Amino acid sequence: MYRKKVLLLFCCMFCGLLLLAVPLWAEEAEDKAVTKMESITVTANKMEEDVQEVPQSITVMDEAFLVEKGITDVPDVIREIPNMVVQENLEGNPVSFRGLNASTFTYNNPVVIYIDGVPVINQYGFDASLANVERVEVLRGPQGTLYGKDAIGGVINIVTKEPENEWHGMVGAEYGSYNTMQGIFNLNGSVIKDTLFMGINGKYEQDDGWIDNTHSGLDSDGNESDQQQFSGYLLYTPTDRFIAKLTISMANQSDSWVNGYALPAGSDFSDFNRDDAEEVDFDVPTKVDIDSFSQSLHLSYAFDAVTLTSTTTHKKQDMEGDYDVDYQADTIYDGLRQFNYNETDAYTQELRVSSNNASGVRWIAGLYLDSEDHEQNPLGMQYPSYDSSGAFYGNFDYKAESEIDSTTYAAFGQAMVPLGERFELTLGSRYQHIDKEIDVDIYVLPVGTTGAPTSSFSGDKDWDAFLPKAALSYALGDNWHTYVSYSQGYMPGGFNPFASSGTTEDNSFEPQKSANYEIGIKGDVNRLRLAATLFYMDIEDIQIYKADGVNLYTDNAESAHSQGVELELAYQLTDTIELTGSLGLIEAKYDSYDAGNGISFDGKDIENTPSYTATAGISYRHPGGLYGRVDMRASGETSYFDDANDGFVEDDAYALIDAKIGYLIGGWDFYVYGKNLTDEEYITYFMSTTRQTLAEFGQPLTVGAGLRYRF
Numbered sequence: 001m002y003r004k005k006v007l008l009l010f011c012c013m014f015c016g017l018l019l020l021a022v023p024l025w026a027e028e029a030e031d032k033a034v035t036k037m038e039s040i041t042v043t044a045n046k047m048e049e050d051v052q053e054v055p056q057s058i059t060v061m062d063e064a065f066l067v068e069k070g071i072t073d074v075p076d077v078i079r080e081i082p083n084m085v086v087q088e089n090l091e092g093n094p095v096s097f098r099g100l101n102a103s104t105f106t107y108n109n110p111v112v113i114y115i116d117g118v119p120v121i122n123q124y125g126f127d128a129s130l131a132n133v134e135r136v137e138v139l140r141g142p143q144g145t146l147y148g149k150d151a152i153g154g155v156i157n158i159v160t161k162e163p164e165n166e167w168h169g170m171v172g173a174e175y176g177s178y179n180t181m182q183g184i185f186n187l188n189g190s191v192i193k194d195t196l197f198m199g200i201n202g203k204y205e206q207d208d209g210w211i212d213n214t215h216s217g218l219d220s221d222g223n224e225s226d227q228q229q230f231s232g233y234l235l236y237t238p239t240d241r242f243i244a245k246l247t248i249s250m251a252n253q254s255d256s257w258v259n260g261y262a263l264p265a266g267s268d269f270s271d272f273n274r275d276d277a278e279e280v281d282f283d284v285p286t287k288v289d290i291d292s293f294s295q296s297l298h299l300s301y302a303f304d305a306v307t308l309t310s311t312t313t314h315k316k317q318d319m320e321g322d323y324d325v326d327y328q329a330d331t332i333y334d335g336l337r338q339f340n341y342n343e344t345d346a347y348t349q350e351l352r353v354s355s356n357n358a359s360g361v362r363w364i365a366g367l368y369l370d371s372e373d374h375e376q377n378p379l380g381m382q383y384p385s386y387d388s389s390g391a392f393y394g395n396f397d398y399k400a401e402s403e404i405d406s407t408t409y410a411a412f413g414q415a416m417v418p419l420g421e422r423f424e425l426t427l428g429s430r431y432q433h434i435d436k437e438i439d440v441d442i443y444v445l446p447v448g449t450t451g452a453p454t455s456s457f458s459g460d461k462d463w464d465a466f467l468p469k470a471a472l473s474y475a476l477g478d479n480w481h482t483y484v485s486y487s488q489g490y491m492p493g494g495f496n497p498f499a500s501s502g503t504t505e506d507n508s509f510e511p512q513k514s515a516n517y518e519i520g521i522k523g524d525v526n527r528l529r530l531a532a533t534l535f536y537m538d539i540e541d542i543q544i545y546k547a548d549g550v551n552l553y554t555d556n557a558e559s560a561h562s563q564g565v566e567l568e569l570a571y572q573l574t575d576t577i578e579l580t581g582s583l584g585l586i587e588a589k590y591d592s593y594d595a596g597n598g599i600s601f602d603g604k605d606i607e608n609t610p611s612y613t614a615t616a617g618i619s620y621r622h623p624g625g626l627y628g629r630v631d632m633r634a635s636g637e638t639s640y641f642d643d644a645n646d647g648f649v650e651d652d653a654y655a656l657i658d659a660k661i662g663y664l665i666g667g668w669d670f671y672v673y674g675k676n677l678t679d680e681e682y683i684t685y686f687m688s689t690t691r692q693t694l695a696e697f698g699q700p701l702t703v704g705a706g707l708r709y710r711f
Contacts (some may be wrong), residue, residue: 055483082584092124099562099588110153142489152489176704260696262327402440480523562588611636
């Protein structure tokens, strides 16, 4: 009943706004002075285009929208996107979109971040600074043709500001509930007029968390976190034809324990509530530290007919994770820990050439190479051992130390070809070859001792893939376009890090492949901008995780599908009031999923996929400087995998309300905000194993104040 009421509310909102638009369409020919929506330029196809003319579903957020809503990180961006969700926990920021989930142990997200050419794929450290952003483009659906092998679900393309000769900047600070503090800044301008520019930006954030740990001798902040992100660049433009940009970025993220608590293995999902999470008893220090350092060099030269572009990137990421084995006290696991230490070193090189045509036939083609070295040292846990009579035998370390080397070679191309005055055909494809090698040693030793590995394994495997794309768009008029499209998505296969015996096939999992079909319409008239998409996706070899009583490992279910609709709109009610909203409805199910031991999950909902997502907001901007907005965000019933009980559980729908009020004067911006104003309790993550059942919750009611100064 609750779900129906929430869904009805959002449907009424959309229908009401569409009805409001009808007289505006008739009015357009008579009243040329009416307020009109500004056009939006995007670079989704790695060339500048009007967003309404690109034949795919795209969400665009400009700097004004990001600042007004208080969006300062990628997880907040994701929460604005229909059918896209993120789980912020000690597993990083795993993303789910249209039934596609992050891959266990490869840690790849189905959505890729691109900022200054540097891809961010790993769910650990899946974030980017938004301190110097012109706009964020979220491209929905497979983007492998132009953005690489991992973009099976979509791309978050972060476009930074172009500097000017004059120096400009911003500095800001916030303080809120649970000792939450944030500082943000950016500064850019010219060193040599019209020739050499530079910029720096950064963000610091800390939060003591809303959970108290009562265990004696340990930190009482049960879920504290802090994060730093810094970036700087040099831009060299000696002529109108040549551009060189060097960008250096670094980030650190540190999180403690979890945003929830655990109960004994086999506990019911209904046993969890947020009130019980406010005081916990964690007996083992738990902390995850992630450090990343990246560099990118972008070179571009515009010839008369074509532009040649080279993008070279390097990223190194170190992770040190120590965890409580069961997030409980007074159990047989007291004092024992899990651990996940790894280091990733990755290089990419893309060379592409594109036509300089502003109209007519436009095309782009290129070559791509990436090389990644991932060292896992170690990954595992400690456990108590008992003999056959039940007598305690001692505590043991069970761990894997491995190295996985990956290399990818690819060639890609895309062309946009007008067919008459109203039709345009887009054809693209990507061919790629992926090699992966693994060397792993498994150790089972008494805690505190060293020795030879219990077993070792080495293997190598390669995959080839051809990823086509086709779209046909039709201009209904100057402001409205419709399209149909087909594209294939791909998430690479890999090896399980606890490989110990058997063949390469026994210890690897296959790539996940998808075929995505879309029908869409988008356009604007006077004060209304609207985009609607129908999609259907077939998924083969969908990557899932399994447990054998000791190990967690990645495997493949044979097939799945998802289908649904996504709507987005913005309506300028008056010169000072704007309404915005989005709605995503989805059915995502496994078609063929043999879980072993005679268990079948055929027809089950894919986990971590809400049946709907929706947003609705109203903003007010007075010419005198006063502004404010109220936003609602809702999520439908969500299925979670209950591994210990060989099944799935379902969480209820929920809705959140946020608000912000501020005042602009000169370069100053003063504001106060409130998030989750109704203090809604909702679960964001669930996991059940033979050791414990664990649930994490969303943030409770928080309030705060902040200021920014622009110069």
